[in-house]
Amino acid sequence: MTGGLEYALIAVAALWGAAAGALLPRAAHRFAVPAGEEWRSACPRGHPLAGWLGPARCRACRETPYGTDAGTASGAGAGAARSTGAGPAYGTGAxxxxxxxxxxxxxxxxxxxxxxxxxxxxxxxxxxxxxxxxxxxxxxxxxxxxxxxxxxxxxxxxxxxxxxxxxxxxxxxxxxxxxxxxxxxxxxxxxxxxxxxxxxxxxxxxxxxxxxxxxxxxxxxxxxxxxxxxxxxxxxxxxxxxxxxxxxxxxxxxxxxxxxxxxxxxxxx
Known part of the structure; x- marks a missing residue:
């Protein structure tokens, strides 16, 4: 295998690994429960999780930062959550x-x-x-x-x-x-x-x-x-x-x- 092809193959494999790795945090959160317990079906705040693959973020938490009840979020915290367009992360990230x-x-x-x-x-x-x-x-x-x-x-x-x-x-x-x-x-x-x-x-x-x-x-x-x-x-x-x-x-x-x-x-x- 020539040097150029070898480097290209390694680069493609690394990109594949990075893309696949980005899908693991949600699955890790759902599976990481002690023996005898059911797999997690909700984020730490109790919102149902959709699917097994993807980032460890909850869409339902976007408008409600941690420490704030749903429907009552206001002030800078709520504004920051809306500006980012993503809910708070749970787990250890990607x-x-x-x-x-x-x-x-x-x-x-x-x-x-x-x-x-x-x-x-x-x-x-x-x-x-x-x-x-x-x-x-x-x-x-x-x-x-x-x-x-x-x-x-x-x-x-x-x-x-x-x-x-x-x-x-x-x-x-x-x-x-x-x-x-x-x-x-x-x-x-x-x-x-x-x-x-x-x-x-x-x-x-x-x-x-x-x-x-x-x-x-x-x-x-x-x-x-x-x-x-x-x-x-x-x-x-x-x-x-x-x-x-x-x-x-x-x-x-x-x-x-x-x-x-x-x-x-x-x-x-």
């Missing part, structure tokens, strides 16, 4: 998901090049960022995200296997999903307090992605995930922000490890 998703997609494009599986990685990357965000906030990996992630990965890779110039094997992707899922299930049975069942379901998708490039990539991505988690937990203990038995969300590190393994697997394929 800057982080936009930046992270753009960087992830750009890195995947640089490692994969023009091979057809790049389209699969770019479609799955925003879902991975969303899953990591939700788990990091509330230590929960929603079934509506983890199970479709695995199914979509296998389905798209199955189609990619029919396209010329791909660099992976769908059979290994399927076996990787089953193997990694089974391995995490064993860890869940051994220590349910340290490994959630959501991690088991997420491992199915991670195993499929890593398995596309072979067993060494599965092993590398798995080890990278555990290493990232161990370093994060150790840093919290050293900083005295957590104890040895403190539970930490493992989903972000499972995803990070899969990302590292995928980059190396794609680059060396």
């Amino acid at each position: 800057a982080v998901p936009v930046t992270v998703t753009a960087l992830v997609c750009a890195a995947l494009a640089a490692a994969t090049g023009t091979r057809p599986e790049l389209a699969v990685w770019l479609l799955l990357a925003p879902a991975g960022v969303l899953l990591a965000t939700v788990d990091f906030r509330v230590q929960r990996l929603p079934d509506p995200l983890t199970l479709p992630f695995a199914a979509t990965a296998l389905a798209l890779l199955g189609l990619t296997a029919l396209v010329p110039e791909h660099a992976g094997e769908w059979t290994t992707a399927l076996l990787g999903a089953l193997t990694l899922g089974a391995g995490y299930f064993v860890l869940f049975l051994i220590n349910p307090a340290g490994m959630g069942f959501g991690d088991v379901k997420l491992a199915l998708g991670a195993g499929a992605v890593l398995g596309w490039y072979g067993w060494p990539t599965v092993l590398l991505g798995t080890l990278a995930g555990f290493l990232c988690g161990a370093l994060y937990g150790g840093a919290l203990v050293v900083a005295r922000k957590a104890g040895r038995k403190t539970s930490i969300p493992f989903g972000p590190f499972l995803i990070s490890g899969a990302f590292v393994g995928l980059l190396i697997g794609a680059y060396t394929a």
Whole structure:
């Protein structure tokens, strides 16, 4: 791949990632609830939310700034809300998901090049960022995200296997999903307090992605995930922000490890 085409592909991938990342804040707000609770259907002030994708802003809050009852907004605060044309933000905004998703997609494009599986990685990357965000906030990996992630990965890779110039094997992707899922299930049975069942379901998708490039990539991505988690937990203990038995969300590190393994697997394929 020539230098100009490579840079153009990376730029397009980054733009795609930024656009997709801008749609994640509302979904993150709706999914980020403790286990056992229903997904959020309203903004912090109780206005119903329309749809799952988009910025974390409520249209109904435009004319009613925080701290003001609906229908009684007046003065400079109300005027400022009307002048901006957007309601107050809830959640953490779009800057982080936009930046992270753009960087992830750009890195995947640089490692994969023009091979057809790049389209699969770019479609799955925003879902991975969303899953990591939700788990990091509330230590929960929603079934509506983890199970479709695995199914979509296998389905798209199955189609990619029919396209010329791909660099992976769908059979290994399927076996990787089953193997990694089974391995995490064993860890869940051994220590349910340290490994959630959501991690088991997420491992199915991670195993499929890593398995596309072979067993060494599965092993590398798995080890990278555990290493990232161990370093994060150790840093919290050293900083005295957590104890040895403190539970930490493992989903972000499972995803990070899969990302590292995928980059190396794609680059060396």
